[in-house]
Amino acid sequence: APRRAESGAQVPVTYSVDNATAKGVKITKLYAFVDANPIPLTATYHLTDALGSFQMATRIRFETDAFVRLVGEDASGNLYLASREIRAAGGCGGTVEGDEAAIRASAGKIKFKVEEPVKIGSAASTTFNIKHPMRTGLQRELVSQGFVPAFYINKAAFTYNSKPVLTIDVGVGTAEDPYFKFNFVPTEAGKLEVTATDNEGKTFAQAVEVKS
Known part of the structure; x- marks a missing residue:
């Protein structure tokens, strides 16, 4: 993640569990927080062995300068913390404008791909991007100054040949048009599927x- 972000509404971050793995710790769940946001929890990641060596690139919101904190949990409930300070502002509140009907009509359009060539048994890079305004419920309409109702993606579940790969509980601290890039390890040819809900x-x- 950058030390200073150009926009508090779209801050790129990359999470990994390399340090825990090197110490023999198997992380099964990750919580990502921005401690100064009105709603600090940006997302919860439920991990599986299908991810291999987990690394996640995504974009989140910052209301003001703050620490992004990644809390890993193992199967026994032990917690592990990593933190990084980022300077950014204005990503959660403020005003919004635009044709709300058109915004809602386009919400839910997905770009989803697995980079080729794929080698069965090796990590395959996967990118998921869904068009969605991710209204926080804290933003105001530009003209009326009334609060715009919360409207956001709250879950994305990935499966491979119907078996769980990754489930993300998405919060409003996730940036507009949610973006997640991660690796998974296919053990055979098949179908990677995603189901997102708002x-x-x-x-x-x-x-x-x-397929290979």
């Missing part, structure tokens, strides 16, 4: 065929 109960899904 806080209004809408569901969005897409699949990618994976």
Whole structure:
């Protein structure tokens, strides 16, 4: 992550569990916080062995200068902390404008790919991007200055041949048009699928065929 971000609304970060793995610790769940945000928890990541050596690139919001804190949890409930300070501001509140009907009509459009060539048994790079305004409930409409209702993706579940790969509980601290890039290890040819839901109960899904 950068020490100073150009925009508090779109701060790129990359998470990994390399330090824990090197110490023989197996992380099964990751919590990502920005401690000065109105809602600090940006996302929770539920990990599986299918991810191999876990690394996640994503984009999050900062309301003001703060630490991003990654808390890892192992199967026994032990917790491990990593932190980094980032200077950024204005990502959670402020005003929003635009044609709300058009914004809602385009919400849920997915870009989903696995980089080729794929080698079965080796890490394959996967990118998921879903168009969505990720309204925090703290933003105001530009003209009326009334609060815009919260409207956000709250979960993305990835499976391979119907077996869990990664589940993300997404919070409003995740940036507009949620983006997640990670590796997974296919053990055979098959289908990588994602199902995303929002806080209004809408569901969005897409699949990618994976073969060597």
